[in-house]
Amino acid sequence: MRDAWGIPVPPAMPSDDSERESTRRAWNESAESYRRAMRLFEPYGFDLLARVNPKIRESALDLATGLGEPAMSIARMVGPDGRVVGIDLSEQMVNLATRIAKERRIPGLTFLAMDAEKLDFPDESFDLVTSRFGFHIFADPETVAKESHRVLRPKGRIGIVVWSTAEKATAINAVVAPMLEFAEPDETGYRPRPFELGGPGELTTLLAGAGFVETQEERRTHTMVFKDEAEYIEILVEGTPLGRSIKEEDPSVQKKILAGTRANLRKWKSRKGIQIPCEGVIVTATK
Numbered sequence: 001m002r003d004a005w006g007i008p009v010p011p012a013m014p015s016d017d018s019e020r021e022s023t024r025r026a027w028n029e030s031a032e033s034y035r036r037a038m039r040l041f042e043p044y045g046f047d048l049l050a051r052v053n054p055k056i057r058e059s060a061l062d063l064a065t066g067l068g069e070p071a072m073s074i075a076r077m078v079g080p081d082g083r084v085v086g087i088d089l090s091e092q093m094v095n096l097a098t099r100i101a102k103e104r105r106i107p108g109l110t111f112l113a114m115d116a117e118k119l120d121f122p123d124e125s126f127d128l129v130t131s132r133f134g135f136h137i138f139a140d141p142e143t144v145a146k147e148s149h150r151v152l153r154p155k156g157r158i159g160i161v162v163w164s165t166a167e168k169a170t171a172i173n174a175v176v177a178p179m180l181e182f183a184e185p186d187e188t189g190y191r192p193r194p195f196e197l198g199g200p201g202e203l204t205t206l207l208a209g210a211g212f213v214e215t216q217e218e219r220r221t222h223t224m225v226f227k228d229e230a231e232y233i234e235i236l237v238e239g240t241p242l243g244r245s246i247k248e249e250d251p252s253v254q255k256k257i258l259a260g261t262r263a264n265l266r267k268w269k270s271r272k273g274i275q276i277p278c279e280g281v282i283v284t285a286t287k
């Protein structure tokens with residue numbers, strides 16, 4: 001069982017439904033504050049767009065769109081005669097994304113509250129399916145891959161970004177590693193890791209299992225920049241469900257997790273602030 005960020009939760013978690021509900025609630029609560037964290041993810045979105053190359057008049061579906069990326073960027077690329085739908089489990093994310101798209105006057109773009117595991121679209125409806133930092137959070141990523149395959153037209157493309165492994169997704173692991181120190185193993189003693197789909201070949205294997213061909217994997221490292229440790233915690237921890245997970249711990253454990261996070265960040269500190277690398281994995285495939 002994983003929580004809203006793919007962090008292991010204690011064995012009390014009973015079913016996929018309650019996991020989904022807790023994910024939905026966590027992201028609903030983080031919708032407003034997530035806006036600042038999003039800027040950190042932009043470079044990975046550009047990597048993804050460069051590889052899936054949305055074309056004028058195409059139709060695209062963005063899974064786990066959050067506040068609307070990469071859906072909004074794709075809508076600009078396919079133009080007013082194209083069609084882009086962004087779906088997310090969290091209604092707050094969808095409401096806020098809709099507001100932002102309206103403010104920016106982006107045409108041909110719709111946001112809907114929907115579970116990526118049960119896509120409410122007919123077979124062969126889209127030319128392109130994307131997801132930026134969604135697949136490692138889905139309770140059942142295999143089902144999402146099969147659903148994506150179903151709604152794509154023949155020769156349709158899929159493009160996904162997830163975090164790399166813990167050692168390489170350094171900026172995320174700075175807080176996740178201390179969190180995991182206090183996470184309970186499940187009933188079999190297994191301690192899952194939040195970077196499960198980031199290992200070599202993991203996502204390409206998953207997509208091939210869903211029927212995709214021409215799978216390709218690429219790794220890209222970008223540097224995340226923060227003024228200081230406090231800004232990291234404000235944006236990346238308190239601005240996302242990570243902060244919520246930490247607050248569920250005892251106060252003494254919370255203190256230890258944050259102290260561990262600050263200690264990890266200090267290694268990347270210079271006069272220019274904290275500059276910390278983070279590897280993403282971009283995977284593309286064709287139906």
Ligand SMILES: C[S@@+](CC[C@H](N)C(=O)[O-])C[C@H]1O[C@@H](n2cnc3c(N)ncnc32)[C@H](O)[C@@H]1O
Nearest residue numbers: 027064065066069088089090115116132133137
């Ligand atoms: C890390 S955010 C990514 C948001 C956006 N794509 C971005 O890159 O900024 C993950 C999103 O996945 C959504 N999510 C989690 N499980 C989902 C599911 N089963 N179906 C649809 N969305 C889901 C969450 O609500 C959250 O908005």
